[in-house]
Amino acid sequence: MWHCDVCHQQDVSGCDCGCGEVSQPLLNKIVVLDPGHGGTFSGGVHYGFRESDINLAVALKLRKKLTRLGAKVVMTRTRDVSVAPAGSTLEADLQARVDIAKKSAGDIFVSLHVDDVPNINLTGVASYFPEGRSSGLACTIQTFLVNETCAVDNGVSPADFYVLVHNDMPAALIEMGYLSNLAEAICLMDDCYQSLIAEGILNGIVNYFLCQ
Numbered sequence: 001m002w003h004c005d006v007c008h009q010q011d012v013s014g015c016d017c018g019c020g021e022v023s024q025p026l027l028n029k030i031v032v033l034d035p036g037h038g039g040t041f042s043g044g045v046h047y048g049f050r051e052s053d054i055n056l057a058v059a060l061k062l063r064k065k066l067t068r069l070g071a072k073v074v075m076t077r078t079r080d081v082s083v084a085p086a087g088s089t090l091e092a093d094l095q096a097r098v099d100i101a102k103k104s105a106g107d108i109f110v111s112l113h114v115d116d117v118p119n120i121n122l123t124g125v126a127s128y129f130p131e132g133r134s135s136g137l138a139c140t141i142q143t144f145l146v147n148e149t150c151a152v153d154n155g156v157s158p159a160d161f162y163v164l165v166h167n168d169m170p171a172a173l174i175e176m177g178y179l180s181n182l183a184e185a186i187c188l189m190d191d192c193y194q195s196l197i198a199e200g201i202l203n204g205i206v207n208y209f210l211c212q
């Protein structure tokens with residue numbers, strides 16, 4: 001955990017003591033953020049809420065926090081658009097995200113999603129890592145995300161999601177909650193809760209690099 005050299009406050013987000021100290025534990029790190037879906041690929045839609053909007057809102061908040069700590073952030077999208085040209089297939093859209101990541105020579109790739117399932121009682125967060133590769137990034141993010149949000153911990157699992165297995169860099173895909181559960185959907189649409197999610201993922205990323 002980073003601490004301010006002046007007041008010794010421990011806070012990975014930087015120091016609030018007024019000493020002017022700014023921690024940059026992510027200096028020179030390149031973080032690729034992938035807000036899932038977008039444009040014609042809306043992802044889950046439930047109770048009138050769209051997964052693609054939540055993914056993007058959290059990603060924009062997380063970009064701000066990462067940048068403050070010195071990271072260079074590469075986004076696969078910053079607006080409600082598909083990443084591949086309009087009319088492309090879903091696979092082409094996913095490959096376009098991988099292409100951006102590879103071109104950026106990122107240190108890590110983090111894809112943000114929200115679950116949408118028939119069982120409306122399910123809640124909580126889950127993190128995924130590429131099958132057959134390290135779970136380190138997903139595990140660290142999951143731990144800090146659960147700690148920050150107090151959401152149900154649905155654990156860390158290997159998966160063959162396209163953006164995970166086609167990326168060479170350490171990668172994690174985060175399911176930040178369930179759009180299909182009304183109470184959690186309302187939380188996921190809430191600005192403060194989105195900030196909590198972003199803070200949790202930020203803490204996970206900082207601690208991942210600290211342990212390298």
Ligand SMILES: [Zn+2]
Nearest residue numbers: 036043113114
């Ligand atoms: Zn999704």
